[in-house]
Amino acid sequence: MSNYHIKHLEEYYQIYRKSIREPENFWEEIAEEHFLWRKKWNNVLSWDFSKPEIKWFEGAELNITENCLDRHLATRGDKTAILFEPNNPDETSEHISYRQLYERVNQMAHVLKNQGVKKGDRVCIYVPMIPELAVSILACARIGAIHSVVFAGFSSKALSTRINDSDCKLVITADGSYRGDKTIDLKGIVDEALNDCDSVKSVLVIKRIHSEITMKAGRDFWLQPLLDNAPKDGKAEIMKAEDPLFILYTSGSTGKPKGMVHTTAGYMVYTAYTFKNVFQYKENDVYWCTADIGWITGHSYIVYGPLCNGATTVMFEGVPSYPDFGRFWDIVQKYKITQFYTAPTAIRALAKQGTELIEQYDLSSLKVLGSVGEPINEEAWHWYNDNVGKRKSPIIDSWWQTETGGIMITPLPYVTPTKPTYATLPFIGVQPCIMDENGEELKGNQVDGRLCIKFPWPSIARTIWGNHQRYKDTYFSAYKNMYFTGDGALRDEVGYYRITGRVDDVIIVSGHNLGTAPIEDAINEHPAVSESAIVGFPHDIKGNALYGYVTLKESGESRDHTNLRKEINQIITEHVGPIAKLDKIQFTAGLPKTRSGKIMRRILRKIAEKDTSNLGDISTLLNPECVQDIIDEAL
Numbered sequence: 001m002s003n004y005h006i007k008h009l010e011e012y013y014q015i016y017r018k019s020i021r022e023p024e025n026f027w028e029e030i031a032e033e034h035f036l037w038r039k040k041w042n043n044v045l046s047w048d049f050s051k052p053e054i055k056w057f058e059g060a061e062l063n064i065t066e067n068c069l070d071r072h073l074a075t076r077g078d079k080t081a082i083l084f085e086p087n088n089p090d091e092t093s094e095h096i097s098y099r100q101l102y103e104r105v106n107q108m109a110h111v112l113k114n115q116g117v118k119k120g121d122r123v124c125i126y127v128p129m130i131p132e133l134a135v136s137i138l139a140c141a142r143i144g145a146i147h148s149v150v151f152a153g154f155s156s157k158a159l160s161t162r163i164n165d166s167d168c169k170l171v172i173t174a175d176g177s178y179r180g181d182k183t184i185d186l187k188g189i190v191d192e193a194l195n196d197c198d199s200v201k202s203v204l205v206i207k208r209i210h211s212e213i214t215m216k217a218g219r220d221f222w223l224q225p226l227l228d229n230a231p232k233d234g235k236a237e238i239m240k241a242e243d244p245l246f247i248l249y250t251s252g253s254t255g256k257p258k259g260m261v262h263t264t265a266g267y268m269v270y271t272a273y274t275f276k277n278v279f280q281y282k283e284n285d286v287y288w289c290t291a292d293i294g295w296i297t298g299h300s301y302i303v304y305g306p307l308c309n310g311a312t313t314v315m316f317e318g319v320p321s322y323p324d325f326g327r328f329w330d331i332v333q334k335y336k337i338t339q340f341y342t343a344p345t346a347i348r349a350l351a352k353q354g355t356e357l358i359e360q361y362d363l364s365s366l367k368v369l370g371s372v373g374e375p376i377n378e379e380a381w382h383w384y385n386d387n388v389g390k391r392k393s394p395i396i397d398s399w400w401q402t403e404t405g406g407i408m409i410t411p412l413p414y415v416t417p418t419k420p421t422y423a424t425l426p427f428i429g430v431q432p433c434i435m436d437e438n439g440e441e442l443k444g445n446q447v448d449g450r451l452c453i454k455f456p457w458p459s460i461a462r463t464i465w466g467n468h469q470r471y472k473d474t475y476f477s478a479y480k481n482m483y484f485t486g487d488g489a490l491r492d493e494v495g496y497y498r499i500t501g502r503v504d505d506v507i508i509v510s511g512h513n514l515g516t517a518p519i520e521d522a523i524n525e526h527p528a529v530s531e532s533a534i535v536g537f538p539h540d541i542k543g544n545a546l547y548g549y550v551t552l553k554e555s556g557e558s559r560d561h562t563n564l565r566k567e568i569n570q571i572i573t574e575h576v577g578p579i580a581k582l583d584k585i586q587f588t589a590g591l592p593k594t595r596s597g598k599i600m601r602r603i604l605r606k607i608a609e610k611d612t613s614n615l616g617d618i619s620t621l622l623n624p625e626c627v628q629d630i631i632d633e634a635l
């Protein structure tokens with residue numbers, strides 16, 4: 001029996017029990033046998049959730065890129081590491097071998113060094129889904145710079161906030177990006193953002209769409225000529241186990257995004273080990289995760305996890321609807337994809353198209369179907385199972401978070417019997433529990449409450465960049481000595497977990513985590529707006545859509561509402577990004593508030609859901625009279 005590759009349910013239980021009984025021995029064995037270390041650790045784990053402080057493999061030295069690249073050169077040098085499928089299907093795809101990737105990463109690492117980037121410096125990567133994105137990430141890791149990837153669909157304001165929060169020294173971007181039949185002026189967005197960013201000394205620009213852009217002398221450099229002169233070999237910086245590897249921002253309950261910090265050794269071990277087992281990856285498989293590398297899913301399961309295992313990982317630049325809704329299936333057929341990992345929102349959008357397109361393609365290569373990002377509803381689960389998997393590929397409903405770094409609760413394909421809408425069982429080493437609102441653990445099965453994790457796993461985020469107190473307050477203060485996930489969950493009669501959704505002010509729209517506060521802050525910047533409150537309401541494809549309640553200043557009351565709605569969505573697009581646009585905007589005279597002045601979102605949520613039969617006791621509100629008006633005028 002190999003602890004690294006779990007093949008049967010009994011094996012899962014056996015290894016799981018071991019990982020809980022003796023976590024340090026367990027993880028030490030995994031780390032020892034399957035990775036390349038420059039120096040071994042002195043201590044496997046030290047932790048204290050009350051501080052909170054978590055350290056894995058202390059004393060060890062390594063470079064994650066030696067694990068992703070160098071060690072494969074001898075045996076997999078010519079194997080495809082990254083398979084790039086461009087937005088336009090008529091453009092040729094790119095097969096980048098492990099050797100070529102190694103060379104490109106070294107060249108990029110030299111360019112970064114020549115720009116003065118040193119170990120510990122922060123580099124912002126604002127690049128679309130093209131190979132240079134993965135190359136940039138790995139080049140940072142190679143020289144010990146901390147990468148901060150910002151999803152290249154975010155606005156200039158969202159970009160500058162993130163650059164400033166971690167004082168990035170350099171930005172890597174592209175002239176523009178393709179998105180279906182549209183192009184996006186990325187460099188223009190960067191230029192605007194940099195008006196507010198003093199820390200940035202240089203900008204490296206990748207040529208992708210060959211658009212006319214302005215280059216600021218002394219600051220902006222075309223990347224290709226610099227790469228052409230750089231050597232294809234180079235030494236990797238030796239990193240300590242707990243040196244930060246990257247920062248990735250996630251939105252929270254205040255306006256400021258949280259820069260989650262992931263460190264080197266634990267993150268590597270956990271993402272590699274989960275990748276191997278959750279996707280049951282075998283040497284000649286072709287694995288495709290449709291996420292953008294701008295999110296944690298892409299960091300862990302397009303770049304680091306697959307490359308650490310010497311896998312072939314697909315990077316797709318485009319969108320599922322271009323040139324038509326058959327695109328995903330076309331790619332599956334073309335590359336004989338074996339593992340396909342996507343989000344429920346994509347599944348619902350594709351399901352809406354019917355099955356005609358899907359029937360034109362040969363999907364028989366598929367062995368494993370993954371789902372991530374939000375709860376998958378039963379209808380979408382069955383559509384995925386029947387039409388994509390033809391009822392022979394298990395669906396892996398994997399629950400995890402930016403903060404957890406890797407997959408936490410999930411079936412293992414061909415190992416764990418699946419159940420629609422259930423993420424099923426904890427991954428090896430993960431100790432979930434369900435808590436009630438009074439802080440008591442709900443033991444046994446058939447319980448419903450809030451999901452916490454009792455014990456550290458190797459890839460848990462170690463802090464929030466520049467704000468350890470916020471890290472403690474957000475994740476370790478709701479329940480004593482527990483990591484609180486922010487999700488509700490239930491455990492059924494056999495011990496399977498089902499994630500029921502967020503219990504805080506985060507709304508998941510099309511699989512994207514949106515905090516209500518940053519959106520409200522943006523709306524409130526409109527000169528005609530007095531106050532606003534955002535809630536989610538159910539949407540067929542997006543899962544949730546956003547409903548905004550807006551009160552106007554006197555000066556705004558005479559304004560045309562159609563124009564105002566457009567302007568509000570425009571401000572949101574500028575401040576947060578187009579994903580945060582509101583589907584419905586209701587102008588109202590007042591918002592229901594508690595006596596301490598807190599907006600009662602619970603009531604607004606019910607109204608948005610058109611479920612006003614039981615609003616609870618509203619008599620204690622500061623202004624109960626406004627509730628009926630809001631109901632009468634609801635959209």
Ligand code: WT7
Binds near residue numbers: 402403423499501512
């Ligand atoms: C939140 C984390 C980590 C992957 C991308 C999202 C929700 C994620 C599932 C799932 C039900 C899920 C949770 C979680 N979520 N996967 N399989 N079933 N809910 O990362 O943006 O940090 O969002 O996404 O609410 O807390 P993220």
